[in-house]
Amino acid sequence: MFTEWxxxxxxxxxxxxxxxxxIFKRGIEPGKLPDMxxxxxxxxxxxxxxxxxxxxxxxxQSNTFGASFLNLQxxxxxxQITEINARALENIRKARPPNRLIVGDIGPxxxxxxxxxxxxxxxxxxxxEKQASVLEKxxxxxxxxxxxxxxxxxxxxxAIRNLSKKPIISxxxxxxxxxGFFTIMGDSLEKCVRAQENAKVDVVGANCTLGSEEMxxxxxxxxxxxxxxxxxxxxxxxxxxxxxxxxxxxxPVKDFVADIKRIIALGAKVVGGCCGTSxxxxxxxxxxxxxx
Amino acid sequence: xxxxxxxxxxxxFYKEISDAIVNLDKERAIELxxxxxxxxxxxxxxxxxxYGDGIRRIGDLWEEGDFFLPELMLGxxxxxxxxxxxxxxxxxxxxxxxxxxxxxxxxxxxxxxIGKTIVGTMLSANGFEVYDxxxxxxxxxxxxxxxxxxxxxxxxSALLTTTMFGQKKIVDILExxxxxxxxxxxxxGAPVTKSWTEECQADGFASSAVEAVKLVKKLLxx
Numbered sequence: 108m109f110t111e112w113x114x115x116x117x118x119x120x121x122x123x124x125x126x127x128x129x130i131f132k133r134g135i136e137p138g139k140l141p142d143m144x145x146x147x148x149x150x151x152x153x154x155x156x157x158x159x160x161x162x163x164x165x166x167x168q169s170n171t172f173g174a175s176f177l178n179l180q181x182x183x184x185x186x187q188i189t190e191i192n193a194r195a196l197e198n199i200r201k202a203r204p205p206n207r208l209i210v211g212d213i214g215p216x217x218x219x220x221x222x223x224x225x226x227x228x229x230x231x232x233x234x235x236e237k238q239a240s241v242l243e244k245x246x247x248x249x250x251x252x253x254x255x256x257x258x259x260x261x262x263x264x265x266a267i268r269n270l271s272k273k274p275i276i277s278x279x280x281x282x283x284x285x286x287g288f289f290t291i292m293g294d295s296l297e298k299c300v301r302a303q304e305n306a307k308v309d310v311v312g313a314n315c316t317l318g319s320e321e322m323x324x325x326x327x328x329x330x331x332x333x334x335x336x337x338x339x340x341x342x343x344x345x346x347x348x349x350x351x352x353x354x355x356x357x358x359p360v361k362d363f364v365a366d367i368k369r370i371i372a373l374g375a376k377v378v379g380g381c382c383g384t385s386x387x388x389x390x391x392x393x394x395x396x397x398x399x
Numbered sequence: 400x401x402x403x404x405x406x407x408x409x410x411x412f413y414k415e416i417s418d419a420i421v422n423l424d425k426e427r428a429i430e431l432x433x434x435x436x437x438x439x440x441x442x443x444x445x446x447x448x449x450y451g452d453g454i455r456r457i458g459d460l461w462e463e464g465d466f467f468l469p470e471l472m473l474g475x476x477x478x479x480x481x482x483x484x485x486x487x488x489x490x491x492x493x494x495x496x497x498x499x500x501x502x503x504x505x506x507x508x509x510x511x512x513i514g515k516t517i518v519g520t521m522l523s524a525n526g527f528e529v530y531d532x533x534x535x536x537x538x539x540x541x542x543x544x545x546x547x548x549x550x551x552x553x554x555x556s557a558l559l560t561t562t563m564f565g566q567k568k569i570v571d572i573l574e575x576x577x578x579x580x581x582x583x584x585x586x587x588g589a590p591v592t593k594s595w596t597e598e599c600q601a602d603g604f605a606s607s608a609v610e611a612v613k614l615v616k617k618l619l620x621x
Contacts, residue, residue: 127561139508181535182508219468222469222472222473222476223468223469223472255468282464283464284463284464284465285463285464286464286465289464289467290467291467291468292467292468292469293466293467293468293469293470346560346590347592354560354590
């Protein structure tokens with residue numbers, strides 16, 4: 108179905124919004140791996156997915172951002188990789204209405220390559236394969252996101268391609284510098300786009316780090332760099348930590364949605380939100396898309 | 400070459416060190432550290448005006464978007480290796496008065512160690528005894544080490560909005576044990592603000608390694 112959506116020129120695909128901020132909003136203490144909630148509090152994860160589907164998201168992603176082998180290893184719970192990912196699938200399957208899609212979410216391993224860390228491409232590939240092999244049976248497509256290293260992105264793509272034929276959205280995370288958009292590892296937007304094109308992903312995207320306003324600029328550059336469909340999941344501005352110990356995103360929903368409207372006008376095919384966005388944000392974007 | 404008191408030649412030497420750090424030229428940085436010892440230079444000045452300056456410039460280049468994580472990390476490693484040559488020599492020569500003891504760590508659940516490592520290095524270079532416990536360290540362990548080492552200052556880094564609550568935990572544990580007044584607690588990391596510092600009831604926060612050194616000196620009246 109996703110491939111048909113991509114071919115349908117009139118279709119703008121609505122992704123979901125933030126997961127972490129929704130979890131904290133429901134009173135869960137920050138500090139633990141949100142992926143564990145798939146097991147410890149499945150009702151809560153189900154409810155968040157369901158809310159996003161209910162407000163009109165075409166597709167939502169599994170709560171598996173941190174459930175790759177290497178990342179779980181950092182929390183010493185890598186032996187639970189199968190259960191965490193399998194339970195994540197159950198939670199989102201229950202929430203998914205007909206004619207909507209389930210996206211398998213793959214986040215960064217948390218391990219960097221030298222000189223920053225010690226990770227190798229082989230370790231990355233093997234780590235993502237272990238996660239993706241569990242998710243493959245239940246997802247319609249993949250979203251590899253928040254990657255700050257194009258090498259790790261390529262490893263994740265390779266891992267998925269080794270065991271799945273389903274479409275891939277690959278979203279890098281960029282910071283804005285005076286010389287343009289770069290990953291924190293120092294790769295330019297153009298270099299990353301070329302690498303993602305060569306890896307034959309289905310949709311080239313960006314998510315997190317940037318607020319919606321900067322994401323508009325980035326999408327404009329993306330449209331000049333590639334003919335691939337584009338996905339954008341910006342943050343709701345920049346976070347502020349309040350006395351209640353929570354990260355707050357103060358950007359008004361209407362400002363975020365206005366930027367998303369511009370992102371769609373520039374030609375993005377898939378839109379949604381990252382940190383600080385909520386079902387309210389997605390509901391408002393739904394209205395915008397439906398009015399187009 | 401003998402440097403003597405020739406300020407100009409000294410300044411040139413500091414600049415060469417600083418450039419070696421910015422150019423990420425490890426061999427040159429280490430060679431210059433060895434030469435500074437042979438030439439019997441004021442090593443504190445060498446560290447501050449040479450290596451410290453280089454690492455500050457790397458920090459600026461990062462801010463400007465000219466340098467990225469690999470450069471930041473490499474620069475930190477070269478700095479550390481140069482310090483491994485200079486610091487023992489400083490201690491031997493007795494030039495290094497211990498200004499105080501600092502236990503520093505990145506809090507549990509957080510693996511970001513770069514900023515914390517640079518702060519630790521700069522504190523060592525400025526005459527503090529530093530125990531760097533690394534990253535992902537439980538609050539209890541940080542406090543226990545501080546007690547064991549009779550530390551003056553506890554420095555806790557957190558880069559994630561989800562882990563920064565561990566910084567408050569340090570203060571809470573000290574309060575529970577009735578030893579809060581024995582330590583100055585400083586916090587750092589990208590999400591840390593003045594209001595968070597107050598919320599934690601920490602003694603201060605710094606947004607760069609240079610500021611952290613100033614803060615520790617101020618807190619200990621040095």
